[in-house]
Amino acid sequence: MQSTVDEFLGRWELHQPELAAETGQARVWKVLSKHGPAALKIYRRQDRGNEAPGTALLAAWHDRGAVRILNEEKNAVLMEWLDGPSLGDIARAGRPEDAIRTLAETASRLHSEITPPIVGLKPLERDFAPLFDCTFGPTCPSTLYHDMTSAIALAKHLLNGQSTSAPLHGDLHPDNIILTTKGPRVFDAKGYVGDPAFELANAVRHPKGMPELVRQPTQIENCLSLYSKVMKVPKQRLAQWAAAKCALSIFWRSEGAIENDPETDLLSRLLKEAGQ
Ligand SMILES: Nc1ncnc2c1ncn2[C@@H]1O[C@H](COP(=O)(O)OP(=O)(O)OP(=O)(O)O)[C@@H](O)[C@H]1O
Ligand SMILES: [Mg+2]
Incomplete structure (x- = not known):
């Protein structure tokens, strides 16, 4: 069953969700967390389309310019919100x-x-x-x-x-x-x-x-x-x-x-x- 944004809002104490991007594999919501503005990426697939190792690598590379990972679970990742142009x-x-x-x-x-x-x-x-x-x-x-x-x-x-x-x-x-x-x-x-x-x-x-x-x-x-x-x-x-x-x-x-x-x-x- 697909997870909904509401599940994570409660569990991770997040507020004010705004849909920021919808992609083939996931939805990205801008939310407010206790760490400040954050991006909540919820994958359609339970195994995150096998992207879980990517999050571990981003966490290891935080001091080298990777986004800060705030929380993660089977099919969702919470990271700092990045403001600016790509x-x-x-x-x-x-x-x-x-x-x-x-x-x-x-x-x-x-x-x-x-x-x-x-x-x-x-x-x-x-x-x-x-x-x-x-x-x-x-x-x-x-x-x-x-x-x-x-x-x-x-x-x-x-x-x-x-x-x-x-x-x-x-x-x-x-x-x-x-x-x-x-x-x-x-x-x-x-x-x-x-x-x-x-x-x-x-x-x-x-x-x-x-x-x-x-x-x-x-x-x-x-x-x-x-x-x-x-x-x-x-x-x-x-x-x-x-x-x-x-x-x-x-x-x-x-x-x-x-x-x-x-x-x-x-x-x-x-x-x-x-x-x-
Ligand atoms: N931490 C973030 N801060 C701000 N915007 C973000 C953040 N993470 C994702 N986004 C926005 O959401 C969009 C889609 O996210 P992401 O690049 O993770 O998915 P994707 O390119 O569709 O990859 P895939 O479908 O392979 O997971 C990004 O292009 C960006 O605009
Ligand atoms: Mg991308």
């Missing part, structure tokens, strides 16, 4: 360079030191595994079929060759960082463990809502250079993860057999950048 908002308002630079600095801070061991982080393999059994529908363009096949082989190669492993936010992009008066604050972590070259690879497809920008060769090149520098990883490996993650996102969107997809052209570009 880096995605800043990019879409006409300052994408500022957003990308701040994203890179934020990632660098999260990964500046070794993180103490955290129980339950998900190996990257676990989220990639279903991609290896993907199927294609009759209207799938041959270029997409071909590129998905290359990206799947690439993903297997990357997963098998992870020589270093670190805790990863796993969804580090401009819409998961809010610029507060105290500095950038990160939220919405997946909580993976794996190759640090994965961490900013997905950000190459962002900011959301700027499809022309993310396809510009100079933009792709600048992101690959900056992100590989701050993560201290080889640029080509980051490009390879970007292509592999783009393929995984296409698979997730397909909900079954892969047909056409708005990122078909982006996948081709990223595979070229990755040397495939």
Whole structure:
């Protein structure tokens, strides 16, 4: 049975709920808590769509720019309310360079030191595994079929060759960082463990809502250079993860057999950048 906001208002002594966001997996309410304004994220699924390890990682990274976690339960998280524009908002308002630079600095801070061991982080393999059994529908363009096949082989190669492993936010992009008066604050972590070259690879497809920008060769090149520098990883490996993650996102969107997809052209570009 789905939990309602009222349950948590009573149990966690929260007041004045206002619906702030409704997403595929959850609802986010702005509430008043004894700690001040807070965000109450209530997931539709009891297992939080397997995002629980992400909360543990955010708590461990609190001193490095992650949102403060105030409480959590099976399918809900209470965190400090972050006031300010997201880096995605800043990019879409006409300052994408500022957003990308701040994203890179934020990632660098999260990964500046070794993180103490955290129980339950998900190996990257676990989220990639279903991609290896993907199927294609009759209207799938041959270029997409071909590129998905290359990206799947690439993903297997990357997963098998992870020589270093670190805790990863796993969804580090401009819409998961809010610029507060105290500095950038990160939220919405997946909580993976794996190759640090994965961490900013997905950000190459962002900011959301700027499809022309993310396809510009100079933009792709600048992101690959900056992100590989701050993560201290080889640029080509980051490009390879970007292509592999783009393929995984296409698979997730397909909900079954892969047909056409708005990122078909982006996948081709990223595979070229990755040397495939
Ligand atoms: N601590 C917070 N302070 C202020 N706003 C928040 C906070 N947490 C979430 N939000 C708002 O709610 C939106 C959705 O939250 P979140 O990013 O966690 O979900 P999501 O991107 O849909 O991810 P998923 O569905 O994968 O959990 C954010 O983009 C942001 O606008
Ligand atoms: Mg988010």
